[in-house]
Amino acid sequence: xxxxxxxxxxxxxxxxxxxxxxxxxxxxxxxxxxxxxxxxxxxxxxxxxxxxxxxxxxxxxxxxxxxxxxxxxxxxxxxxxxxxxxxxxxxxxxxxxxxxxxxxxxxxxxxxxxxxxxxxxxxxxxxxxxxxxxxxxxxxxxxxxxxxxxxxxxxxxxxxxxxxxxxxxxxxxxxxxxxxxxxxxxxxxxxxxxxxxxxxxxxxxxxxxxxxxxxxxxxxxxxxxxxxxxxxxxxxxxxxxxxxxxxxxxxxxxxxxxxxxxxxxxxxxxxxxxxxxxxxxxxxxxxxxxxxxxxxxxxxxxxxxxxxxxxxxxxxxxxxxxxxxxxxxxxxxxxxxxxxxxxxxxxxxxxxxxxxxxxxxxxxxxxxxxxxxxxxxxxxxxxxxxxxxxxxxxxxxxxxxxxxxxxxxxxxxxxxxxxxxxxxxxxxxxxxxxxxxxxxxxxxxxxxxxxxxxxxxxxxxxxxxxxxxxxxxxxxxxxxxxxxxxxxxxxxxxxxxxxxxxxxxxxxxxxxxxxxxxxxxxxxxxxxxxxxxxxxxxxxxxxxxxxxxxxxxxxxxxxxxxxxxxxxxxxxxxxx
Numbered sequence: 001x002x003x004x005x006x007x008x009x010x011x012x013x014x015x016x017x018x019x020x021x022x023x024x025x026x027x028x029x030x031x032x033x034x035x036x037x038x039x040x041x042x043x044x045x046x047x048x049x050x051x052x053x054x055x056x057x058x059x060x061x062x063x064x065x066x067x068x069x070x071x072x073x074x075x076x077x078x079x080x081x082x083x084x085x086x087x088x089x090x091x092x093x094x095x096x097x098x099x100x101x102x103x104x105x106x107x108x109x110x111x112x113x114x115x116x117x118x119x120x121x122x123x124x125x126x127x128x129x130x131x132x133x134x135x136x137x138x139x140x141x142x143x144x145x146x147x148x149x150x151x152x153x154x155x156x157x158x159x160x161x162x163x164x165x166x167x168x169x170x171x172x173x174x175x176x177x178x179x180x181x182x183x184x185x186x187x188x189x190x191x192x193x194x195x196x197x198x199x200x201x202x203x204x205x206x207x208x209x210x211x212x213x214x215x216x217x218x219x220x221x222x223x224x225x226x227x228x229x230x231x232x233x234x235x236x237x238x239x240x241x242x243x244x245x246x247x248x249x250x251x252x253x254x255x256x257x258x259x260x261x262x263x264x265x266x267x268x269x270x271x272x273x274x275x276x277x278x279x280x281x282x283x284x285x286x287x288x289x290x291x292x293x294x295x296x297x298x299x300x301x302x303x304x305x306x307x308x309x310x311x312x313x314x315x316x317x318x319x320x321x322x323x324x325x326x327x328x329x330x331x332x333x334x335x336x337x338x339x340x341x342x343x344x345x346x347x348x349x350x351x352x353x354x355x356x357x358x359x360x361x362x363x364x365x366x367x368x369x370x371x372x373x374x375x376x377x378x379x380x381x382x383x384x385x386x387x388x389x390x391x392x393x394x395x396x397x398x399x400x401x402x403x404x405x406x407x408x409x410x411x412x413x414x415x416x417x418x419x420x421x422x423x424x425x426x427x428x429x430x431x432x433x434x435x436x437x438x439x440x441x442x443x444x445x446x447x448x449x450x451x452x453x454x455x456x457x458x459x460x461x462x463x464x465x466x467x468x469x470x471x472x473x474x475x476x477x478x479x480x481x482x483x484x485x486x487x488x489x490x491x492x493x494x495x496x497x498x499x500x501x502x503x504x505x506x507x508x509x510x511x512x513x514x515x516x517x518x519x520x521x522x523x524x525x526x527x528x529x530x531x532x533x534x535x536x537x538x539x540x541x542x543x544x545x546x547x548x549x550x551x552x553x554x555x556x557x558x559x560x561x562x563x564x565x566x567x568x569x570x571x572x573x574x575x576x
Contacts, residue, residue, distance in 0.1 A: 010174055043088050067089035084173070086172060088169060120142070120143050142164065142266065142299055144165060145171035148173065151432070163302065167196050170198060175188065194227055196258075205242075210480070217242065218242060220244075236285075245283040245285055256491065266442070272529060295445055302415065305416070313386075316366050316401050326367075412550060456530075460572060478494075478495075486546050487542065493534035497533070512564070523540040
């Protein structure tokens with residue numbers, strides 16, 4: 001039994017799902033209702049690359065400066081309401097941000113104790129652990145919530161971290177609130193699941209939701225969780241805020257950027273196949289039944305590095321003969337590369353047929369031909385490309401123009417995921433009095449193994465001659481997709497048992513590859529989650545070297561799920 005059995009539920013909200021999220025969300029969450037803790041997630045794979053470039057220019061930077069501006073109007077409110085704040089806005093410089101927060105508190109006359117967590121930054125050791133530096137810009141281990149707990153136990157009002165797991169922003173406060181020990185895996189797993197639902201802000205309250213037409217989501221509120229001592233929780237939002245919280249919006253976020261049934265983290269491995277959801281009233285969804293296991297013996301390490309130089313030219317092709325116009329300008333550009341003797345290392349062409357026949361506006365009569373080039377030499381993608389494109393202005397297809405003048409080329413980054421021993425990172429909590437406390441690694445670990453696929457439901461039996469209709473998958477299923485490095489994740493769910501009996505048998509890996517031809521040559525893994533009526537697919541390598549490399553039209557796979565929903569297949573009319 002934990003030390004705080006019988007303690008009231010912990011009310012913990014989120015005010016940021018990414019660096020650049022709605023600025024006034026901190027004030028809205030602090031004034032909109034009761035909270036014990038407010039969290040903010042500011043870090044993503046691309047954000048680490050951006051902060052790394054900032055740190056190169058000025059070593060004193062490297063943190064999310066937006067948080068400081070939000071805190072300027074929110075610190076007094078948080079103090080008056082007794083709300084403690086936990087954010088990963090420290091990025092690559094949590095100590096620098098903690099100092100800045102302390103200075104702000106003095107300036108505002110608000111007594112605030114500030115703690116911070118470091119030890120995730122591996123750059124001083126990581127370069128020498130690889131055969132070459134590869135131009136590494138950042139290397140950060142994903143730490144758990146124990147350092148946050150230590151700071152809160154020491155009385156911190158505000159805790160700033162660098163790269164921790166997104167869910168650690170919730171597991172840390174929950175372990176502090178209830179006194180959970182490091183091996184109370186079921187309780188911690190419940191907090192991990194709640195944290196995963198909260199981490200992307202309004203995505204849990206109707207934002208980016210497949211069935212958005214059923215709700216008013218013009219300005220969705222931000223989510224909060226009421227976490228109980230046993231690890232169960234209720235996901236909700238402040239009264240009177242926009243959007244909606246229902247089992248669909250929570251399911252969508254649960255599937256976002258996850259892989260198999262085991263959702264591994266440094267605090268615990270949460271079993272997503274044990275999650276149970278039920279509507280608990282308007283804008284309230286109860287999460288229960290979550291089982292946890294020991295964490296893996298390794299920590300994930302996110303490494304960003306300079307990948308080279310990239311340039312892009314978008315040619316507009318209007319009216320008739322679009323394919324012929326595209327072929328002409330491609331041949332002219334290739335000839336120019338040959339004549340210059342400097343063809344970029346990677347040249348990619350993509351023709352998007354956005355044009356319509358007999359269109360009543362010029363824009364809807366036009367298609368776009370995108371040229372993307374990459375090389376380790378800036379000159380190869382800069383003047384060599386831009387000059388070749390500009391020189392065609394009066395000597396190519398009729399109606400030649402481009403969407404923007406070609407540039408000099410810009411640097412692009414690469415994200416890689418690695419692992420290190422779970423005890424290798426110097427996870428450290430810096431308490432409000434300045435004391436540095438080493439945070440021990442896990443007392444017990446277990447290797448991750450595949451969970452056997454659960455039994456599928458009975459197929460949706462159709463009587464002989466029962467009609468089907470060729471229709472979009474999205475009439476039956478919702479979807480949410482995203483990125484993890486170079487991999488894309490696509491989760492789908494349905495809202496009735498009958499639809500689940502059809503989807504579980506119909507949407508196999510081979511069928512998905514038919515519907516998404518870009519995935520035909522990739523390794524695709526399917527995970528079945530019957531309690532959520534959901535399937536989760538991981539498409540390995542769809543995104544090349546990650547979002548920073550921009551190797552694809554949709555570099556974060558944000559809309560892959562909606563593409564899949566738009567694909568047609570034979571659906572039983574009883575489901576439509």
